Structures are given as C-alpha cells and as structure tokens.
Amino acid sequence: MLRKERYDRFVAHFAMKQPDAETELHYSNPFQLLMAVILSAQCTDKRINQVTPALFQRFPTPEHLAEATPDLVFDYIRSVSYPNNKSKHLVGMAKMLVEDFNGEVPSDVTQLQKLPGVGRKTANVIASVVYHAPAMAVDTHVFRVANRIGLTTGKTPLAVEKDLVKNLPEDIIHIAHHWLILHGRYVCVARSPKCGICEITGFCKYFQKTEKQAKKISEPDMTDKK
Template sequence: MSQAQATAFIRALAAANPSPRTELEYRDPFTLLVAVVLSAQTTDAAVNRATPALFAAAPTPAAMAALGEDGIAPYIRSIGLWQAKARNVAALSRLLVERHGGEVPRDREALEALPGVGRKTANVVLNVAFGESTMAVDTHIFRLGNRTGLAPGRTPREVEDMLVRRCPPELLRDAHHWLILHGRHVCKARMPECWRCVARAHCNHPDKAPLPPGR
C-alpha cells in the first residue's frame, strides 16, 4: 500500500467514526490499567462483565493490593487465564502503592516494569488515560495491517512502527481505536465483511469478500 493509500484508508475510518473510544469500561487510569491487563487473550465484553463487581470491591491500588490474589480470583474466574491475571493484578497494585504513591505512572518504562504489562498495554494506558499519540497493536491491528497492506510486518512492533510512520500525525492519537474497532467488527479474522468496509477502495487485500447471498 502506498503512503497515499494508507492516508486515505485511515481518513476513511476517521470520517466514519469521528469520536472513537475504547470498548473497555473504566473509571480512571488504575481501573483502565487493570481492565487492559485482564483483556489479554479474551474479549472486552467478557472483561466488562467481570470488572464492575471487582472495581466496586477494590477501586484503588491499595484496596486491590489488600484484596490480594485470592481475593481477586473469584471476580475474574469467567475470564481466560484468570489465575495468572489475578496474580499480576495483585502484584502490580502492590508496586503502584510501593513505588508510585498509588498512582499509575505516565512513563512507558515504569508501566512496562509492572507485572502483566507489556508494550501494547502500556500504549493503551498512555493513549487512553494520558492522551499520548501511541499505537497499541493487538491481534486485530496486526492482522489488519498485514491483510490490507496498510502496515505489513512480521512482529507487532514492526506493524506499530510502520503505522506510526504512515498515519497522519493529527490522527495518530485516535488511529489505534479506529483500527482495533475495524478489525474487531468489520475486518474480522475468519470472514472479513468487506462489503461494510468504508476503506475498501484503498485496501490491497486480494480476496475481498463479496456481499453474502440474501443481503
């Protein structure tokens, strides 16, 4: 995909959804951080069903640390990998209290030093909680970048770096929302709904799905 195509692709998504937002439900940077950690390899909808009761019981890092791994676990058993996630949420909450005064740091290195927090999670928190122009590459964006030709890469970091280079700077802050939502709801893994794609004219995917019979 050429730079002109890439710009047109992203602008088409922007025009269709001028005010995108994460589908995770949260109250503040801490609850956002926990929700993103819990969302690894599971759906935002599943996380949103579990977190209201968890956040009511432990709305702050201190309260979550006091709840501990065993106290967190019953709230998130419906989520994949819940044992490891309970352990990570308890540990990162303790570190937020011990190292950061109970606040979520606005610093990539400090965020990535927390248990269960990798580059993608740090990018989401920096973007959504603190308004920074980061690109969080999840499985949806990785697939979309390679499928469409928008940002082909062998690793999430390669896709991220190319998207950052190709995205118009004024759109970068919201671009990961547009791309995640597009990958989740339109450019799906098994059957992309190309007939619904507002950026279809700019996409280089060679096997665009036709309109299903009866539609």
C-alpha cells in the same frame, strides 16, 4: 497505489466516519482501565465488562487492591481467561503502584512495563487512551487489519507498531488504534472478512488482490488449443 496515499485515505475515511472512536472497555479512571486491560488479554471486552463492576467496587484504589490476596481477587475474575495468573498480576501491579508510583498510574510506556502483567501492548493502550500519547498498541486485530489494508508489511507486532507510528500523523495515533481494532472486530474479521459491507475496499490491498484473483479465475481461457 503508493503507501502514503493509502495512509491518507485511511485517515480521511475514519476521521470522518469514526471521529470519536474509543475503547469498548468500561472504566472511570486510569487505575480501572489498567485493571481492565490486564484482564482483557486473550479475553473479550464483553466478558471483561461483565466482571469489572464488582471488581472495581471491591477494590476502588491501588491501596485497596494491594492489601488483597490473589485468592480473594480470583473470586471476582474466575470467569476470565487465565484467572490464576491475572489475579497475581493485579495484586502485584497494585503493590508496585503504591510502593513505587505513589498510587498513580504512570504515563511513560517504559515505566508502565515495569508493572506485573503489563507488556508493551498493555502499556501502549494505557499511554494512548489515558494520556493520548502517540503510542500504538498492536493486538491481533491491529496486526491483521493493518497488513490487509496495506499500511504495513510487518511480520511482528513491533514491526507493525513502528510502521504505523512512523506513517500516521502523531496527533491521531491514539485514535487510529481504535479505528483498526473496531474495523477488525466488526468488519475485517479474521476468517471471513465482510468485504461486501466494507467501505474502504477502494484502498484496501487485500480486497484488490482477492478481486484480481477472482477475476482471473472467472475469465475463460482464450488460448488456442491445438
């Protein structure tokens, strides 16, 4: 199967099955999403959603958070991964928003990456989710699923990102990010992908490869042994 056909079938399937796919992080405005995404690094969305309500209430604006100390923020996020670093990043991010961006979350990926705690992946999430920019955030789910399906053979997150942005229709890149994440989170899981309930095995390179290998193993050896 040619890669173009694989992309076409991928888009057709998920556009029909999950037309409104979105992030599972809870937020009400761009600033809240930025805080949540910074916190979500190497942590589950479920955990972040348990932590952020109190955090959002205590620090509703960049100005409020910029006036806080990392120690104070730490008390609200102590149950997430790497709370010490993340509390410093949150305060630093808020200060820069206030001082350099008039308290507004920028839409440009390059500008976003200037903020403490914001790498390329986080910047792409904000740009795509908030501003529907054609940006593709590549986390472990996106990297794994895109390679398994056969949408890319990229060996690095950046290579995968470039392949996906190049081959997906520009107007659906921001939602395709969620298709890949959700499929990886609930079906194409890391250790034991649930191929038995997967609806895209018809164009999945990983499934076709494993099926071929299984068939080869199960077939009897018909060679004439003398």
